[in-house]
Structures are given as structure tokens and as C-alpha cells.
Amino acid sequence: MSTTATAFDPQTLEGLLTDGGKVLTAPDDLAAYGCDWTRIYDPAPLAVVLPKSTEEVQAIVRYANEQHMALVPSGGRTGLSAGAVAANGEMVVAMDRMNRILDFNANDRLVQCEAGVVTEQLQQYADEQGLYYPVDFASAGSSELGGNIATNAGGIKVIRYGMTRDWVLGLKVVTGAGEILELNNGLEKNNTGYDLRQLFIGGEGTLGFITEATMKLARQPSNLTVMVLGLNDLSNTMDVLQSFRSKLDLTAYEFFSNEAIAHVQAHAEVPRPFETECPYYALLEFEATSEGVMEEAMALFEHCVEQEWVVDGVISQSEGQAEKLWQLRERISESIAPHTPYKNDLSVRISRVPEFLNEIHSVVSKEYPDFEIIWYGHIGDGNLHLNILKPADMEKQEFFKRCETVNDLVFEIVQRYEGSVSAEHGVGMVKKKYLGFTKSAEEIAVMKGIKKVFDPNGIMNPGKLIDSD
Amino acid sequence: MSTTATAFDPQTLEGLLTDGGKVLTAPDDLAAYGCDWTRIYDPAPLAVVLPKSTEEVQAIVRYANEQHMALVPSGGRTGLSAGAVAANGEMVVAMDRMNRILDFNANDRLVQCEAGVVTEQLQQYADEQGLYYPVDFASAGSSELGGNIATNAGGIKVIRYGMTRDWVLGLKVVTGAGEILELNNGLEKNNTGYDLRQLFIGGEGTLGFITEATMKLARQPSNLTVMVLGLNDLSNTMDVLQSFRSKLDLTAYEFFSNEAIAHVQAHAEVPRPFETECPYYALLEFEATSEGVMEEAMALFEHCVEQEWVVDGVISQSEGQAEKLWQLRERISESIAPHTPYKNDLSVRISRVPEFLNEIHSVVSKEYPDFEIIWYGHIGDGNLHLNILKPADMEKQEFFKRCETVNDLVFEIVQRYEGSVSAEHGVGMVKKKYLGFTKSAEEIAVMKGIKKVFDPNGIMNPGKLIDSD
Missing domain, CATH: 3.30.465.10 (Uridine Diphospho-n-acetylenolpyruvylglucosamine Reductase; domain 3)
Known part of the structure; x- marks a missing residue:
């Protein structure tokens, strides 16, 4: 739908905000509220409105329906799929003042x-x-x-x-x-x-x-305890997962590559988990509620070493040590950020992860031998973050363009594995054109029908997730 | 919608079932497949079809759309809200043969x-x-x-x-x-x-x-252990729940009245949990994964006794004992079945359960002093089963009629407590007219809109849950 920017009058809208909400139109505000953490689209909202109550939001929506005005909801603006970007003269409705x-x-x-x-x-x-x-x-x-x-x-x-x-x-x-x-x-x-x-x-x-x-x-969980394990073969992440969760209720099961650790070490003062260098690492966490649980965990670790699934490992002995080990995983994203990563957030059934990752890795590294690939993710949920790093001497636009051309190859593999093109980041504008790799045409048609039931005039976040017919 | 029984030809339908599905039209089959565990509506299906594959189901649905024929899905027919009853000449599509x-x-x-x-x-x-x-x-x-x-x-x-x-x-x-x-x-x-x-x-x-x-x-859970506790005051069920689940992950927290136990004892060889007679009982279950967990559970029990929330209690020492204690709860339904209970399945937020139950109890017992009321349910989820028993000398139709007149009083209380008229049994035909006590007119209108997106000709289980406009 097209917005009617010329007809917009901030004072009329402000007059509807009887609980103290306000309207912003200054260029700095438009730039700040019109975007999320993606930097692909330039923010260009018509205005920003900050309501204070549900009733004010209702007044805004009724006004927008009358004016045929597109609305974009805005929260913390940390999205990674441009789901909350206002790039086409929309009214941003930001929830920042409804924070009680x-x-x-x-x-x-x-x-x-x-x-x-x-x-x-x-x-x-x-x-x-x-x-x-x-x-x-x-x-x-x-x-x-x-x-x-x-x-x-x-x-x-x-x-x-x-x-x-x-x-x-x-x-x-x-x-x-x-x-x-x-x-x-x-x-x-x-x-x-x-x-x-x-x-x-x-x-x-x-x-x-x-x-x-x-x-x-x-x-509240009690005595959260972290193990970091080194593995030589990706498929062993699945063996380790199955062993541990048959006996313990894991609160996390994460994965990262040796390349990911190298970036964390280059970026921050985070020590390696142990001397042995391994191509892959698993981080697992559980509540050590009793001595028995700790003994069970140690026995499981020994079993995994005996089976040669695990090469080396470390277990936290205190909350502080647990937090330090978590940094190996949690600081990857910020460590690679200076390299302008192109992010994909993929998922498949857990058992298919190793084969899936290997297949994508070989396609991407064959097509782009000059790109560094960093893998990490929530492997216990079948969720992998594929990050392609920009070579230092390549222009950003050129880099993103080349990454986009590899997407079709990646998503063709996702489709063949019956996976998801967006495990947790959502679709927004960034993944919209790839939705068909995860959902059938019939399912997308039903989604469009449902959208019309709730939003007959198509004013709610148009151009995100699905296009109107 | 009206069905077109006269146009129906079993052979045409059978011809569409290429994977071995079949069509039944014998009166006994119509009676057996046309109902669930409710006995309010008489089964009167047009025919019964037993498909063998998704493709056969698709063929049936396409045929029904062409013929303007209403379809009723049928599973184990154990429903308590007449959601799978075919009382109006519908085609029953029973999934019994798709059981692999x-x-x-x-x-x-x-x-x-x-x-x-x-x-x-x-x-x-x-x-x-x-x-x-x-x-x-x-x-x-x-x-x-x-x-x-x-x-x-x-x-x-x-x-x-x-x-x-x-x-x-x-x-x-x-x-x-x-x-x-x-x-x-x-x-x-x-x-x-x-x-x-x-x-x-x-x-x-x-x-x-x-x-x-x-x-x-x-x-698999390990070493499931059951406690049954006797309480004098209903509100203490909440204190006990909060104490226990702050330390243990409960796998069940159930409730029943002394009247409920009396019926179980009259019906089956199930011993009382302990000598002391209490108006209310709570049954809780947890995984006793270590000595520490058992000690914790005993300490919690003692705390509850000291606080005078709990009068008496028993804990299972074996799987067999745990199963015996569970019978106190699990055999209530069959024990009261001979008394033709009128069942309501209500829920509210957990904290409101005692006040809610007391309010309903006083209304029902005031309006119907001659009816016995049996309370039990999944109190840890805010879910109560209200059972009104038929006096032996009252006709069934008369009894149900009188129970229905009390429904408006009960559901008015449910609405005031922002509860649900059907916590887990669903709506079907039995609760359809009461849906407005839990859902607003606007929400029901949206539901009707969604129904049309999936089922434009209204052939799927018409007359259940919501009516077409």
C-alpha cells in the first residue's frame, strides 16, 4: 500500500493521544526509530509516535485506517531481519514509553x-x-x-x-x-x-x-554448571548430546568452531578452555543439584572420552568459572562484528545437523574460497548460525551482493533437508523472498488470508513477512 | 449448512479410496462411529468412511466440497464436549485405520x-x-x-x-x-x-x-514418588504448592475432596491414604533422583505441617505404592460414573482457585441443595472438575435440564474471574453457547474469519465450536 504523507498532520494525531503519548518528526528521531540492527535498508519514516496506553494505540490504528497510513511497530530495534524497519514513509509506533x-x-x-x-x-x-x-x-x-x-x-x-x-x-x-x-x-x-x-x-x-x-x-535454577568439550568430528556432537540428555536435563547445548574461538581470543581477554586445539567445541550446561548429579556428569564425560567422541574437556567449579566459559560462546557475535558478517540463521532436525552443516560448508567454501566462514549456534535445537566474514579489502556493497548470490544455493540445501530459512531471527524484509524454501505456496496463501482477517486494509507492517496480493 | 443425503452414493465415494479405505453404512456402524462419550445428542450420520492415507482424506474432502456434504472427524470418540458427534446427517471420517x-x-x-x-x-x-x-x-x-x-x-x-x-x-x-x-x-x-x-x-x-x-x-522420569497430603483449608493447597515447587520440579499437583475419596472407596478396593479424615487432599509427584531430593521433600512436608497447612500425609516408598496412591485420584471419574455426573471443566488463574471454588460451591449448593457435588482436578494448573451427581430418584432428562439452568450462574462466576468455560475438554456442541463467557464477541468474530480461510464452504465439523454467520 502507498502512504499518504502529504495528508499527515502531526497535531491531529497528537490530539488523539489523551494519555500523554507524543509524536516525533525531527530527522534524528526518524533515523533512530526507523531502523533495527540490520543496515541494509535506509530508515525513512513519516513520523514516530510513542503511545502511553493500549487505548492510544487503538486511536492510532483507527486513525491510520482512516488515513490509509502504514504503521511499523518498533520495540528495542535489535531485530536482524528488518522486521521493524520503516523504509517507505510509514508511521513508526514505538513502545518505548509503555515500559511498566x-x-x-x-x-x-x-x-x-x-x-x-x-x-x-x-x-x-x-x-x-x-x-x-x-x-x-x-x-x-x-x-x-x-x-x-x-x-x-x-x-x-x-x-x-x-x-x-x-x-x-x-x-x-x-x-x-x-x-x-x-x-x-x-x-x-x-x-x-x-x-x-x-x-x-x-x-x-x-x-x-x-x-x-x-x-x-x-x-530459579540452582548451581548451573558448564562443561566445554573438544571434538574432532562434528557428528560426535550428536552422540554427546544423546548421552548427556538421557541422564541429565541440560539447560544449554551450544556449539562453536575453532575459528570462532580464535576471533573471541583476538577480540577479548577470554582464555582458551584447555590446551588441546580441536576443530569443534560443545558447551553444555546443567543444574548440579547434588553430588550425585556431578558424579553422573563426570561419568558421562568419561564415557564420551572412552568412545573417542570427546578429546578434551573442562568443567566449571564455580559460578565465576561458568560465566567465563560462557564467554567463549556469548562473545562470538561481537568478536566477528568488525568483519561485517553476513548472517544466516538456519535450522534442521537435530539429527541432520552434521550432514547439513558439512554440505553447506562445502558449497559456500567452494563458491567463495576467499571468504572466511564462522559457524556457531544452538546445536541442541538444530539451529546453526552461518556467518560469512567480509574480506578486509572488499567493498561492503560488493560483499553483500556476492553473499546474496550464494543464498539460493544455501536455501536449496535447507529446502532439501526440510529445514527453516529462519530459525529464530524471523523473516521481516531480509528473508521474505526466501520464505518459499520453507513454506509451501498453499501455506503462504493461507497466511495471506489470515492477515486479511486481522488487518483488512493492510496497514500493519506492510512489506514484511509476506506481500499482499 | 444442510447436507444432501439424497445425492449420496457410497460407491462413488468408495471409488475415490484408492489406498484401501472403506465406507460403512450399517445402522450399528452409524451408531458406533457417530458419537463420543457424551450422551446428549443421538448419533445420526449419513455414512462412515475409514480412509487409509492422507491422499484418501484429500479425495474425501474434495468430494464433500463438490457435494456440499458436512464432514465430522472421528478419533477414539472419547470426547466430553460432543466435538466428534455426527447428529445431523454428516459423513463421519474416522481415523481408526490410519494407526501406524x-x-x-x-x-x-x-x-x-x-x-x-x-x-x-x-x-x-x-x-x-x-x-x-x-x-x-x-x-x-x-x-x-x-x-x-x-x-x-x-x-x-x-x-x-x-x-x-x-x-x-x-x-x-x-x-x-x-x-x-x-x-x-x-x-x-x-x-x-x-x-x-x-x-x-x-x-x-x-x-x-x-x-x-x-x-x-x-x-523417562526416574523414581517417581507420590505424596498425598490432608488439608483442612482449601487455601492451603496454594501455600503447599508454592512451597514445594520453589524447591522441586513437581510432575503433578492434583486435588480431590473427601467426598471424592468416599466414592472411590465405595466403588473400588482402594485404601484411604491415612487415618485422619480431611475435607481436602492434595496429591503431588516428583522425581526422587537422589537422597537429597527425598530429604528436601521431607523437609518441605515438615514445614507445611509446622505452618498448619497440612494435617497428615503419606509418601510412597515404591513404584507400587505410588500407583496405589494415584488410584485415589485416577479412579474418581469411574467411581462417580454410575451417578450420571453432570461435568464442568473450569479453569482460572492458580491463585484464584480457592476463592473461585468456594463461590461456585456456595451458589450450586444453595440452588440445588438436593444435589451432591464432587470436586477434583488439576489444581496446579488452575483446572477444576465440577461434577454434580444425579439423585437416584430423579429422571436423567430432568436432572440435565436442572443442571443446565445452573450453568449460567456458574459461568457468570467464571467470567468474573476471567476464567475458562473449558479448561481441557474443548467446546464442541456442549459448550458452544457458553463460549462468550470466556471469549469476547470480537475474538469470536475473528475465529469465524479464520474458519473461512481454511474451510470456505463450511464443510468441516459444522455446528461445533462456533456457528457460521
């Missing part, structure tokens, strides 16, 4: 939040209540809950705690048609028809705005 | 099943692989997986393992429009837009047929 924690009940372990609550704020709040919000990832300090839900954020603890989806017990939303819906009311069990909450989770703001969420909290 | 386990992968812990696999068959299969399918409930010996998914079945382990929804990693469906969709391909992580799988889960067969499902399995 509204209610908490210890018996229910439920916390009711406005959409602009920052992930880390929720984690800390949970901690103060003696509880735990288990969804965690690199951008937790900036990302906002509404965005996490709209993109069904994953992260480093999915193997035990699932995705954001698993922690949303209630949503308040404003649909693209301007209706306020209260979805699921914080109930654990509610079998009364289609669970519309599930469509807003991962819906990337194309159906409406999430304005409030009722989130479940968990028991 | 198709594939299993130990690394993925995934098992691919046809929709007609019986729950217990899946549980046993998982056990043979050294794994665990954790969704369990009284009808597991007859209920089929497709029906479990279509009604998002819950049961006795939800507090730890969630609902059926949490174990479905992939679905193959045939939509009401006759399209085959493969949803999510067994992936743990797949953020590529609206998760249509979630709509078929709990969709009660109104959007299309589930023909295959890829289910996740869990690690």
Missing part, C-alpha cells in the same frame, strides 16, 4: 508487562521475586518484550525452556482493524477454540500491535 | 504417527525406545492422537510437561478447502511467520483434518 511492569502474583508466577519492558528488566524483576525468566540472548539489554513476542525470540536456553512462545500466558493486542483483544487471560489451560495468541507470537507485527503480555516465570 | 507409527529418530527424539495412533500405543512405543510420552489422562487407552491434538488434550502431568500442544513438532493436515499442508516439519525452531500448526491444535476439526503428527518425546 503492571502486576505480579507469586502463586501464579505471572508477571503482567507492557510491551516496551526490556528483556533484562524482566529478568531482573523475576530475580528480585526469587524467580527466573529463562529466555536469554545477546540483545537482552535492549530488546523489548513486545518485539521478543512478535518474533518469538529464542536464544541460549531453548533446549530446556523453549522459545518466548512457551512463556506467554496472556496478550493484550490491538488488531489491524483497531479492535482490542484480550487473549488467554493468563490461564494455563483454556481449550476454547483457536488460540489467537499463537498467531501474534511470531507474527512480526503484521496482524496488529502487542500492547501487554502476561508472562510466566520459572523456578 | 511411521518413523522414529532417537537423536531427534521424534516419532511420526498417523492420526489414528492410540495414546497408549504412543506411550508404549516411547517406553520401548527408552523415552517417554508425557501426556496422560483417563481415556489414554482409547483416545487417538489426532483427537488429542484437535482438542489439545491435557491431563495429569500438565504442571511439568504442558498440554498436547507442547509435544507437536509437525503436522500434516488436509484443510477444509482440500489442500494438504505440511506444518513445521518437526523443527524445534522455525520463525517463518504465522505458526498454522497452532490453529489445528485445539481447532476441534473445524479447519481440516489432522492426518499425521510428528511428536516429541522426553527423557
Whole structure:
């Protein structure tokens, strides 16, 4: 749809914001609120509106329907798929001022939040209540809950705690048609028809705005203990995973290559886990709730060494050591950032990971022998992050162009393995043209039909995820 | 929609079943396949078709669209809301012959099943692989997986393992429009837009047929240990729950009244848990993985006694004892069955359970002082089963009529507590007219819009869950 920038009058819109919301039109604000962490599209919003309440969001949506104005929801702007970029004269609706924690009940372990609550704020709040919000990832300090839900954020603890989806017990939303819906009311069990909450989770703001969420909290984990293991063969990551999780409830099972560690060491003061250099590393974490659990873990480690799946390993003896070992994994992203990585976020069934990774690696390294490839990811969920680093002497535009040409080869492999072109980062604008490698034409047609039910005039985040017909 | 019974020709339909499916029209078959465990509506299907493959289901759906014929999906026929009853000349499509386990992968812990696999068959299969399918409930010996998914079945382990929804990693469906969709391909992580799988889960067969499902399995629990506790005050169930789950991962937290135990004792050879008679009982279960866990559990028990929340208690010392204690809870339903119970399956937020139950109890016992009321349920999930027993000298029709008149009073309380009129049994025909007590008119309108996207001609299970406009 086309926006009607000429007809827009900030004062009319501001007049609708009776709870103290405001409208920004200064060029710096447009640039800041019009983008996310992708840098492929230039921000060019019409204006930015910062509502203070669900009712204000409803007024904005009704106004936008009248004016045929496109709206882009904006949270912490940490997205990696340009799902919250306003590059075409849209109105940005930023949730930054709706950042209150509204209610908490210890018996229910439920916390009711406005959409602009920052992930880390929720984690800390949970901690103060003696509880735990288990969804965690690199951008937790900036990302906002509404965005996490709209993109069904994953992260480093999915193997035990699932995705954001698993922690949303209630949503308040404003649909693209301007209706306020209260979805699921914080109930654990509610079998009364289609669970519309599930469509807003991962819906990337194309159906409406999430304005409030009722989130479940968990028991705090106790004595989290980390092992880092060195492996010579990628396929052994699966043997190790199966051994450990047959006996222990793992809270993480991550993977990274020796090249990834080298970048972390070059970038930060993080020591190697042990002397032995291995092509691959697995990091696993569990709650060492008793001596018995530690003994079990050590026995499993020894079994893996005996089977020659594991070459060397280290186990944390304190919280501080556990955190240090985690840095080997958590600081990869920032360590490779100066090399302008081209990121792909792929998934397949867990058992297919080694074969899948090898096949993609050989295609990419054959086509682009001059590019460095860094692999890491949430291997316990079948989720791999493929990062292609820009050679220092290559122009950025030229580099991205060449990476895009390799995408078809990569996604053809994803399709053959029945995998996903976006495991956790979402589709947005960046992956939209590749959606057909994961979803059939019939499924995409149904998605378009559902979009029309919630957003008949197509004002909600147009051009993201799917195109209108 | 009206069916066109006169135009129906079994031979034409049979001719479409190229994989060995068959059509039944004998009166006994119509009676057997046309109903579920509710006995409110008389079965009156046009015919019964038993397909053998997804392609046959697709052929049936296409034929039904051409003929304007209503279809009713049928699984194990154990439903309690008449979601699978064919009372209006519909064609029953029964999944009984699609009962194969198709594939299993130990690394993925995934098992691919046809929709007609019986729950217990899946549980046993998982056990043979050294794994665990954790969704369990009284009808597991007859209920089929497709029906479990279509009604998002819950049961006795939800507090730890969630609902059926949490174990479905992939679905193959045939939509009401006759399209085959493969949803999510067994992936743990797949953020590529609206998760249509979630709509078929709990969709009660109104959007299309589930023909295959890829289910996740869990690690087998070890040394499951049961405690039964006696309480004088209902509100203490919440104190006990909070104490225990702050330290232990409970696998169950159930509740029943002294009246419920009395029925179990009258019906079966199940001993009382302990001498002391209490108005309420809580049954909790956990994995006693070490001596430390048992010590923790005993310390928690002592704390609850000191606080005077718990009057008496017993803990299982063996698997056999644990099973015996479970019978106190699991045999309630069969024990009260001879009294023709009128069942309601309600939920609210956990913290509101005591107040909610007391309010409903006082209304029901005031309005119907001659009716016996039996309470039990999955109190750790906020889910209560309210059973009103028929007085021996009252006619069944008269009894149901009087119970229905109390429904409005009960559901008004549910609405005020922002609860659900169907926690786990679904809506079907029985709860359809009460849907508005849990969902707003706007939400129901959206549901109708979604139904039209999948099932434009309204052939899928019409008259269940929602009415067409």
C-alpha cells in the first residue's frame, strides 16, 4: 500500500493521544526509530509516535485506517531481519514509553508487562521475586518484550525452556482493524477454540500491535554448571548430546568452531578452555543439584572420552568459572562484528545437523574460497548460525551482493533437508523472498488470508513477512 | 449448512479410496462411529468412511466440497464436549485405520504417527525406545492422537510437561478447502511467520483434518514418588504448592475432596491414604533422583505441617505404592460414573482457585441443595472438575435440564474471574453457547474469519465450536 504523507498532520494525531503519548518528526528521531540492527535498508519514516496506553494505540490504528497510513511497530530495534524497519514513509509506533511492569502474583508466577519492558528488566524483576525468566540472548539489554513476542525470540536456553512462545500466558493486542483483544487471560489451560495468541507470537507485527503480555516465570535454577568439550568430528556432537540428555536435563547445548574461538581470543581477554586445539567445541550446561548429579556428569564425560567422541574437556567449579566459559560462546557475535558478517540463521532436525552443516560448508567454501566462514549456534535445537566474514579489502556493497548470490544455493540445501530459512531471527524484509524454501505456496496463501482477517486494509507492517496480493 | 443425503452414493465415494479405505453404512456402524462419550445428542450420520492415507482424506474432502456434504472427524470418540458427534446427517471420517507409527529418530527424539495412533500405543512405543510420552489422562487407552491434538488434550502431568500442544513438532493436515499442508516439519525452531500448526491444535476439526503428527518425546522420569497430603483449608493447597515447587520440579499437583475419596472407596478396593479424615487432599509427584531430593521433600512436608497447612500425609516408598496412591485420584471419574455426573471443566488463574471454588460451591449448593457435588482436578494448573451427581430418584432428562439452568450462574462466576468455560475438554456442541463467557464477541468474530480461510464452504465439523454467520 502507498502512504499518504502529504495528508499527515502531526497535531491531529497528537490530539488523539489523551494519555500523554507524543509524536516525533525531527530527522534524528526518524533515523533512530526507523531502523533495527540490520543496515541494509535506509530508515525513512513519516513520523514516530510513542503511545502511553493500549487505548492510544487503538486511536492510532483507527486513525491510520482512516488515513490509509502504514504503521511499523518498533520495540528495542535489535531485530536482524528488518522486521521493524520503516523504509517507505510509514508511521513508526514505538513502545518505548509503555515500559511498566503492571502486576505480579507469586502463586501464579505471572508477571503482567507492557510491551516496551526490556528483556533484562524482566529478568531482573523475576530475580528480585526469587524467580527466573529463562529466555536469554545477546540483545537482552535492549530488546523489548513486545518485539521478543512478535518474533518469538529464542536464544541460549531453548533446549530446556523453549522459545518466548512457551512463556506467554496472556496478550493484550490491538488488531489491524483497531479492535482490542484480550487473549488467554493468563490461564494455563483454556481449550476454547483457536488460540489467537499463537498467531501474534511470531507474527512480526503484521496482524496488529502487542500492547501487554502476561508472562510466566520459572523456578530459579540452582548451581548451573558448564562443561566445554573438544571434538574432532562434528557428528560426535550428536552422540554427546544423546548421552548427556538421557541422564541429565541440560539447560544449554551450544556449539562453536575453532575459528570462532580464535576471533573471541583476538577480540577479548577470554582464555582458551584447555590446551588441546580441536576443530569443534560443545558447551553444555546443567543444574548440579547434588553430588550425585556431578558424579553422573563426570561419568558421562568419561564415557564420551572412552568412545573417542570427546578429546578434551573442562568443567566449571564455580559460578565465576561458568560465566567465563560462557564467554567463549556469548562473545562470538561481537568478536566477528568488525568483519561485517553476513548472517544466516538456519535450522534442521537435530539429527541432520552434521550432514547439513558439512554440505553447506562445502558449497559456500567452494563458491567463495576467499571468504572466511564462522559457524556457531544452538546445536541442541538444530539451529546453526552461518556467518560469512567480509574480506578486509572488499567493498561492503560488493560483499553483500556476492553473499546474496550464494543464498539460493544455501536455501536449496535447507529446502532439501526440510529445514527453516529462519530459525529464530524471523523473516521481516531480509528473508521474505526466501520464505518459499520453507513454506509451501498453499501455506503462504493461507497466511495471506489470515492477515486479511486481522488487518483488512493492510496497514500493519506492510512489506514484511509476506506481500499482499 | 444442510447436507444432501439424497445425492449420496457410497460407491462413488468408495471409488475415490484408492489406498484401501472403506465406507460403512450399517445402522450399528452409524451408531458406533457417530458419537463420543457424551450422551446428549443421538448419533445420526449419513455414512462412515475409514480412509487409509492422507491422499484418501484429500479425495474425501474434495468430494464433500463438490457435494456440499458436512464432514465430522472421528478419533477414539472419547470426547466430553460432543466435538466428534455426527447428529445431523454428516459423513463421519474416522481415523481408526490410519494407526501406524511411521518413523522414529532417537537423536531427534521424534516419532511420526498417523492420526489414528492410540495414546497408549504412543506411550508404549516411547517406553520401548527408552523415552517417554508425557501426556496422560483417563481415556489414554482409547483416545487417538489426532483427537488429542484437535482438542489439545491435557491431563495429569500438565504442571511439568504442558498440554498436547507442547509435544507437536509437525503436522500434516488436509484443510477444509482440500489442500494438504505440511506444518513445521518437526523443527524445534522455525520463525517463518504465522505458526498454522497452532490453529489445528485445539481447532476441534473445524479447519481440516489432522492426518499425521510428528511428536516429541522426553527423557523417562526416574523414581517417581507420590505424596498425598490432608488439608483442612482449601487455601492451603496454594501455600503447599508454592512451597514445594520453589524447591522441586513437581510432575503433578492434583486435588480431590473427601467426598471424592468416599466414592472411590465405595466403588473400588482402594485404601484411604491415612487415618485422619480431611475435607481436602492434595496429591503431588516428583522425581526422587537422589537422597537429597527425598530429604528436601521431607523437609518441605515438615514445614507445611509446622505452618498448619497440612494435617497428615503419606509418601510412597515404591513404584507400587505410588500407583496405589494415584488410584485415589485416577479412579474418581469411574467411581462417580454410575451417578450420571453432570461435568464442568473450569479453569482460572492458580491463585484464584480457592476463592473461585468456594463461590461456585456456595451458589450450586444453595440452588440445588438436593444435589451432591464432587470436586477434583488439576489444581496446579488452575483446572477444576465440577461434577454434580444425579439423585437416584430423579429422571436423567430432568436432572440435565436442572443442571443446565445452573450453568449460567456458574459461568457468570467464571467470567468474573476471567476464567475458562473449558479448561481441557474443548467446546464442541456442549459448550458452544457458553463460549462468550470466556471469549469476547470480537475474538469470536475473528475465529469465524479464520474458519473461512481454511474451510470456505463450511464443510468441516459444522455446528461445533462456533456457528457460521
